[in-house]
Each structure stands twice: as structure tokens, then as C-alpha cells.
Amino acid sequence: MPPKNPINKAMKSHSVSHASESKIASNSQNTIDLLFEGVIKFKEENFLAYKELFENLKEGQNPHTLFVGCADSRVVPNLITNTLPGELFVVRNIANIVPPYRAADEYLATTSAIEYALEELKVENIIICGHSHCGGCAALYEESHFVNMPNVRNWLKLIEPVKTQVLSLNPKTTTMRAYLTEQINIERQIMNLFTYPKVKEKYLARTLNLYGWHYIIESGEVYNYDFKKHEFNLLKG
Numbered sequence: 001m002p003p004k005n006p007i008n009k010a011m012k013s014h015s016v017s018h019a020s021e022s023k024i025a026s027n028s029q030n031t032i033d034l035l036f037e038g039v040i041k042f043k044e045e046n047f048l049a050y051k052e053l054f055e056n057l058k059e060g061q062n063p064h065t066l067f068v069g070c071a072d073s074r075v076v077p078n079l080i081t082n083t084l085p086g087e088l089f090v091v092r093n094i095a096n097i098v099p100p101y102r103a104a105d106e107y108l109a110t111t112s113a114i115e116y117a118l119e120e121l122k123v124e125n126i127i128i129c130g131h132s133h134c135g136g137c138a139a140l141y142e143e144s145h146f147v148n149m150p151n152v153r154n155w156l157k158l159i160e161p162v163k164t165q166v167l168s169l170n171p172k173t174t175t176m177r178a179y180l181t182e183q184i185n186i187e188r189q190i191m192n193l194f195t196y197p198k199v200k201e202k203y204l205a206r207t208l209n210l211y212g213w214h215y216i217i218e219s220g221e222v223y224n225y226d227f228k229k230h231e232f233n234l235l236k237g
């Protein structure tokens with residue numbers, strides 16, 4: 001049996017070499033060198049440890065879970081769930097947003113990924129994973145910052161109602177405001193999932209489970225959404 005998670009192993013070996021390479025990584029040329037080295041290291045070490053798994057995966061994927069996460073570089077789905085390649089179908093975007101379902105002539109990346117996960121891959125679970133210190137959620141309160149990013153500004157309009165809801169709760173501190181924004185955003189994205197006809201059908205037939213997670217970057221903790229109590233509770237063993 002190979003060790004459980006190649007990504008954990010990769011993270012460890014990266015962190016060992018990272019200290020000595022941190023100066024090098026400070027300019028972009030050497031940053032790309034690090035990535036090239038990483039590719040070779042992966043092939044020579046982690047890939048070999050999981051050769052059989054990758055060999056089997058060439059036949060196709062059968063992921064059990066659709067993971068909708070933020071594009072933030074600090075949120076690494078396979079790492080925080082201790083899962084292997086082939087287990088998670090992942091779609092990531094700024095602020096882990098699920099746009100309301102519609103069929104359109106536009107190029108709908110997130111909507112099409114969700115559609116594919118349901119229709120073709122027939123996933124059993126969907127996790128909406130938000131996180132602490134989310135720049136996308138914080139951006140709701142600093143619109144001027146995005147004056148040169150019309151597409152980002154437009155994308156975040158999808159979660160404008162979150163801001164309204166949070167402000168109505170009158171949070172006392174900016175930390176509290178941030179947590180509320182991130183958690184209410186997760187709740188709202190779960191609600192948006194129900195605009196997808198297949199989600200509603202499968203959820204009612206109890207063949208699809210939905211989860212909302214709030215991942216805390218600095219502690220590694222995940223708070224799981226309780227649908228009945230409308231609150232997030234720490235996942236613990």
C-alpha cells in the first residue's frame with residue numbers, strides 16, 4: 001500500500017527545500033525554475049509511489065464528490081481533505097460562487113462543471129468550501145479596489161446580496177464581518193445549487209448530499225454547515 005496522500009508528501013518535501021530556496025524564489029525567473037524542478041521531482045518521487053493508482057486512472061475518473069472552492073492559492077482541496085487523485089471533481093473560482101442555473105450561449109465554466117459532475121460523473125456529494133480571509137468576500141466592502149478589474153467586479157455582483165444580509169446583522173468588528181460574509185456566502189451558494197434541476201431531483205431522492213464548509217487557513221479547521229440550525233460546527237474526530 002502506498003502512503004495515503006501524495007500531495008501531503010509533496011508538501012513536506014517542498015517545505016524542506018523551501019527554506020534554502022526562499023531567496024531564489026523571490027524573483028520570477030527562479031520561481032518558474034522551481035516549478036520545472038517540481039514537475040521533475042513529482043515524476044521521480046510521488047508519481048512512482050502511486051504508479052499503480054495513476055495506471056488505473058487512465059481508464060477514466062469516477063470521483064465521488066464535487067468540490068466547489070475558492071480559487072485562492074491557500075485552499076488546496078486534496079490536501080485539506082486527505083484525498084487522492086480521482087476522488088474529487090474540483091471547480092474553483094473567486095469566492096466559491098455557484099451562479100444560478102441557466103442555459104446560455106455564453107461560456108459558463110462553473111455552471112458547465114457542475115452540470116457535468118451531476119449528469120456524467122454522477123457524484124454523490126457536493127461541497128461548497130469557503131474559507132477565512134477570503135479576498136473575494138472582502139472585496140464586497142472595497143469596490144474601488146477593483147476599478148481596473150471589470151470582470152472581477154461583475155463576477156462579485158453575484159454575491160452582493162450577501163453584503164446586504166451581513167450589514168443588516170450589524171457585525172461589531174471587521175473580523176466578525178468577514179466571518180459572517182464568508183459563512184453567509186456559503187449558505188447562499190448552497191441555495192443556488194437548488195436552481196440546478198438535477199440537484200433538486202437528486203437531493204429529494206436522497207442520492208445527493210450537500211455540504212457547506214468554512215475552512216480556516218491558519219488553523220486547518222473546517223466548520224461544517226448544519227442545515228437545520230443554520231450554523232457552522234467544527235469538524236472533529
Ligand SMILES: [Zn+2]
Nearest residue numbers: 070072134135
Ligand atoms: Zn477566497
